[in-house]
Amino acid sequence: MKHMRSTRHPAIGLAVAAAVTATVAAGALAPSARADYSAIRQSTNVDVSSTINWLASDYTNAAIGDLGSGNADADGGQNYLLRSDMISAGAAPNVATVLPGSGLTYVLGGGVANAADHIRAQGQYIDTRAALGSQSARPATKIQLVGFGVQGGQADQPLTLALGGSDQTVKFGLTDWCSATPSYGNLVVGTHKKRYKGTDSDGGVCGLFATATIDVPTGKTLEGIRLPANPNVRIFAIASDADTTNAGRQPAHQLSVDGPARVGASLTATVAGLSGTEAVGYRWLRSSAEVQGADQATYLVTSWDLGKKVRVVATVARSGHVPFALEGTATDPVGAGTITADAPPTVTGLDQAGLVRAGQRLAVDAGSYSPRWADAEATWFANGEQIEGATSAAFTPGTDLVGATLSVTVTAAATGYAPLTQNVAVGIVTAPALEVTDEPVVTGTPVVGETLTAVPGAYSVANTAESVEWLRDGAVVARGSRTYQVPARDAGHRVTARVTASAPGHTPVTTSIAVGDVQKFAAPPTAAAAKTNASAGAVATEATSSKKRSAITADSIRPPVITARGKRVTPATKVRKGTKLKVTMRSVSAPTATISYRWLRGTKTIKGATKRTYIVKRRDVGKKLRVKVTVAVSGSAAVKIVTAATPKVR
Incomplete structure (x- = not known):
């Protein structure tokens, strides 16, 4: 304007x-x-x-x-x-x-x-x-x-x-x-x-x-x-x-003012027709009252100007001439400013899959705005209806909101500015996730005629129910029983146990346990076999290679086991404070393979426990111990295998 x-x-x-x-x-x-x-x-x-x-x-x-x-x-x-x-x-x-x-x-x-x-x-x-x-x-x-x-x-x-x-x-x-x-x-x-x-x-x-x-x-x-x-x-x-x-005599100079009459905008005065030998001073007025300190060609419209008219007076002085003033036309009444979002609001607290879980704390980051002093307030909605009392940045949806579509609006406001409201779609509230505190494992040997047993895991909700499925090469061959007697037809095939845990009001969680390739007969004992105790072991694979099969896979590695005093640790083994545990596994047939270890207390990493051996500590009492073994080979994706857990430390 x-x-x-x-x-x-x-x-x-x-x-x-x-x-x-x-x-x-x-x-x-x-x-x-x-x-x-x-x-x-x-x-x-x-x-x-x-x-x-x-x-x-x-x-x-x-x-x-x-x-x-x-x-x-x-x-x-x-x-x-x-x-x-x-x-x-x-x-x-x-x-x-x-x-x-x-x-x-x-x-x-x-x-x-x-x-x-x-x-x-x-x-x-x-x-x-x-x-x-x-x-x-x-x-x-x-x-x-x-x-x-x-x-x-x-x-x-x-x-x-x-x-x-x-x-x-x-x-x-x-x-x-x-x-x-x-x-x-x-x-x-x-x-x-x-x-x-x-x-x-x-x-x-x-x-x-x-x-x-x-x-x-x-x-x-x-x-x-x-x-x-x-x-x-x-x-x-x-x-x-x-x-x-x-x-x-006053020259034919013209004074003009450019810019919108809006809070936060700038008005710029220009005197046309100057010869270059004049000096120009400016005085800005708000409803005919001088604005203190406003003596430059550019004026930043403030919230004090809202609803008022602004104009400028320019004084032109030239050596040896009578000074004179030019008065600019008053603006229209100053309107509210426009708040702009420099960074949009975002919501944190979703689970790893990006789902909204009941009982999980959410928080909205209001973002940033111009002007920088703008204040922002959040309001949470379910199915488009405001949730009573949910007007802070943090919000934890209850189980009563399972199935509802959750959103949050962030309204930025500043004196003299029209409020800016932004809506963030959060997602559909799902039941809280069932947390695995102790993973289920399989005991037994993958040999024809042997019996495999799925040992129950532990979960964040009491009285969690488990269902077990047994798979051959990815296809279900049995379900409903925790035990599975390996039939002859499984020989040469890969057997996996799939355990699904469920609890009322929670999303089920499934754990797949790779048992390994089934042998017709138990391998005759050899020095290497005795050393690795490779005939036993229950493993839970944490990661596999990429879709394109590499030279090293979880199935091509015999499961590592935990031993104590030279013997494989079984559910009957007594593990106490001071017991020295060791990871035993058959060597990997790849000259460039590197193997690393990470000991776990329950499902949590034990700080500093990265060697093949581990001495049980006082803080381990009442917990089960596992080892995450990572095999890395040049040119192949790393393979991570988690051993079967020890019994609880006494």
């Missing part, structure tokens, strides 16, 4: 940037040296409501103020001239005044509180073309400086005159501001018999003085002047016999 209008505005004390050049060029003052607007810049309060002083754009400080206001300092010591006393003394602002004797006319500035009224000399170049020189309706033939010195009188001060291609330096002096008697041929302009500081005053006779007349050489025009680099010299006006009207 663009708002445009260009009018004079009755602003008071609007801050602009006044250009100050701190160096004096040798010889003729070239155009680049005359007005360096990229040089030192100072913040100056310029009176654009009533001033007709063409020097006002170059003002840097205030010396004339109001009683006790602290808005003026003439000498760096917080002393000042009182505005009402100066008016009474004949030194009124914004009034064309004729100097007695010379007949030259000058105008003082700073007619309002907080407005600058003079230049503190620091080598500035003042462009006088429009007021006194070639662009003036009547160029000046002579001038006088109106001001004073501080810290004593200032004698023999250089003033460089730019005369259209040639320069001339003249000398002048200014009387100390609180001297009762003028010096250096000065003329008293306006004095009073008090010097003020705060609300106090003393009997000092202080005021303004005019220098002796300075002539412009015949046939020359005064295009500019360079002030001395002496901050003790203070210049309030330049009296002359010129027609300065052209210095007060």
